[in-house]
Amino acid sequence: MNRRDLLTRLGAGGALSLAGCVHAPRSRARPLVVVVGGGYGGATAAKYLRLLSGGAVDVTLVEPTPHFVSSPLSNRVIAGEMEIADLTVDYDRLRSRHGVSLVRDRVTAIDPERKTVVLAGGARLHYDKLVLSPGIEAITAPIEGLSDAHESGRIVFAWSGGEETLTLQRQLAAMPDGGVFAITIPESPYRCPPAPYERASLVAAYLQAHKPRSKVLVLDANQDVTAMGPLFKRAWRELYGDMLEYRNHYGLVGADGATLRLRFDVQEDVHADVINVLPPVQAARLAVDAGLANVNGRWCEVDFLNFESRVAQDVHVLGDSIQAGPMMPKSGFMANAHAKVAASAIVAELQGEAVNPQPMLVNACYAFVSATLAMHAASVYRFVAEQRRFEQIPATGGASAAWTELEARYALSWARNIWADMLD
């Protein structure tokens, strides 16, 4: 089978199995970038690699799930304000509009020496450039009992796209009035700083409307709310009063799925009717196993001009799994921003052109405090050549003065536009 046949079959879409097929090294004429992960970073990278190269660079996106499901806004599903379908977008337009080859599979290993990746289905793909946007994985070992509790489905994380989001929504729907919902928050850095507080707020709103004698306990390992602190605390006071209690310095050391008890390093145990543990996280297993997570064994160090791994040549890492610069949060918005900088740099390198020496990143996070009210935090970053990293432009960092209905409309509008930027 020649390359054209292979690509035609890949382009036909669907879950194509490449078992036993070795993809031969590329001819110099058309470079190939393999993108791993179809989330905020990977999908954006795949599309922009095609756009910015005018179609001269071939792109294969490897993603195991059949549709994109957003984690941002998923707190609204947990609170019964939205359906999973509202967070779901098809991958097909990446192929039909932008000519990205879609492979529904999972990458199990990376060989940077040979420049190949191995798929769970058995195939091996060769790449000229590899873009990894694999996300994060939970570190459960230090929390006794958590792995078992999670396996059993009694305690969910609901921290990456889809199924567990629904489980948590159902657990809350089934909770009796007067019950306690406890959410534990790991030490920073973690994926999406405001999201746990948004979740607590939205659950409080749901309970206030449907089970008003219930309580929300926010058990935070950090010394204070890690994002929009004054705004969240004021919102909790004004909107939920005694219903929501925030406790800081709560370091989780144990979680029992059978008894629904949480153990902490210093404080007394806590029992709740529904428990949501947000575990400590690190770069996805794939990146760690490939030796790319060279910062504390947890995060991948990259060159910020092109997001190339400092450990492996021609491997570019985006999104939550990187060691971010100062004041750079882990967020879907950032992953989308990383991807566009990386795509431009990779296309330039492949075409023998100069890499943009002044990339910029923008981050804007909307957080809901109730079903109809939201607020934002945002920043703009410029690349500082002497430091070889992004730094926040001082006048740009900050948040809304208050939560409003208009901000809630902006939040929903933002989601539609960024998903289109990624997938349309």
Place this chain on the structure above:
Amino acid sequence: MLCVAAHGLADSTDPPTDDRANSPIKSLAATCAGCHGSDGLGAPDAAIPPIAGLPPGRFIESMRAFRDGEGKPTVMRQIAAGYSVAQTRALAEYFAGVTKR
């Protein structure tokens, strides 16, 4: 001449339009896409307005107003502060030239 003056583009050191697929202006414009959609072509009925096709003068004036804290406070007050006058001008020209796919 009149046209140039009206748009405030009297600076003769502005670089010529870059039509390459992977130009610096493309990368700069892409920083707006996360909220305004690819090439500023966000959904027309959405709360966040599309910016493709805006007359350059209006784009520049809006960004100035955001930077000066005028009008309704939105995230744009912070975002606009991240772009220089020259960058704003370049973006205004770029988005004015974007037409629907």
